[in-house]
Amino acid sequence: xxxxxxxxxxxxxxxxxxxxxxxxxxxxxxxxxxxxxxxxxxxxxxxxxxxxxxxxxxxxxxxxxxxxxxxxxxxxxxxxxxxxxxxxxxxxxxxxxxxxxxxxxxxxxxxxxxxx
Amino acid sequence: xxxxxxxxxxxxxxxxxxxxxxxxxxxxxxxxxxxxxxxxxxxxxxxxxxxxxxxxxxxxxxxxxxxxxxxxxxxxxxxxxxxxxxxxxxxxxxxxxxxxxxxxxxxxxxxxxxx
Numbered sequence: 001x002x003x004x005x006x007x008x009x010x011x012x013x014x015x016x017x018x019x020x021x022x023x024x025x026x027x028x029x030x031x032x033x034x035x036x037x038x039x040x041x042x043x044x045x046x047x048x049x050x051x052x053x054x055x056x057x058x059x060x061x062x063x064x065x066x067x068x069x070x071x072x073x074x075x076x077x078x079x080x081x082x083x084x085x086x087x088x089x090x091x092x093x094x095x096x097x098x099x100x101x102x103x104x105x106x107x108x109x110x111x112x113x114x115x116x
Numbered sequence: 117x118x119x120x121x122x123x124x125x126x127x128x129x130x131x132x133x134x135x136x137x138x139x140x141x142x143x144x145x146x147x148x149x150x151x152x153x154x155x156x157x158x159x160x161x162x163x164x165x166x167x168x169x170x171x172x173x174x175x176x177x178x179x180x181x182x183x184x185x186x187x188x189x190x191x192x193x194x195x196x197x198x199x200x201x202x203x204x205x206x207x208x209x210x211x212x213x214x215x216x217x218x219x220x221x222x223x224x225x226x227x228x229x230x231x
Binding site: 001033035046060091106 | 151161164166170171172174197217218219221222223224225
């Protein structure tokens with residue numbers, strides 16, 4: 001079975017600082033994908049970044065980067081230069097061959113609060 | 117390009133009733149999946165449809181059902197509502213849904229309250 005663990009229920013960061021949100025995963029799949037989503041209070045889940053299990057380079061998308069350490073089974077999200085609009089819940093998720101790739105397994109989320 | 121559209125945004129129902137939620141995927145997306153989000157259980161997978169066929173199903177009772185139409189629009193039905201069905205129901209679409217690098221794009225969700 002696949003499992004995602006996010007150990008930080010809440011994180012605080014000042015505007016313009018960088019912040020790292022932790023994510024570890026457990027899977028027996030060789031091929032899998034890791035995703036980060038942002039959920040503002042409005043409820044919509046916004047896709048941020050993707051990392052494939054065979055990708056050698058860490059994924060980056062603008063201010064978001066994914067620190068992928070395969071041997072440690074971790075996929076931490078790094079947000080550089082935090083903005084007030086980054087305040088939201090952040091979910092790490094994965095999908096893999098054992099679930100037919102059709103199902104995303106989510107972690108419990110980290111609530112990020114960015115202060116001025 | 118329009119995003120995933122879910123209707124209605126809010127619903128209030130009483131125990132024992134049934135409810136139907138609707139989801140229109142992003143144009144060209146053929147896979148639609150549904151998730152339930154509650155404070156206690158977090159985000160849980162309900163089911164996934166592709167080309168009008170259910171390909172995968174989560175661990176939910178038979179009261180939860182869904183279907184997909186030929187235009188990829190999907191509906192989810194919950195019969196005999198229970199208080200514990202109160203949740204945010206999220207619909208997501210993707211191009212084909214069966215590759216590990218195809219992100220799911222979510223709608224705003226339908227917030228269901230059962231009284």
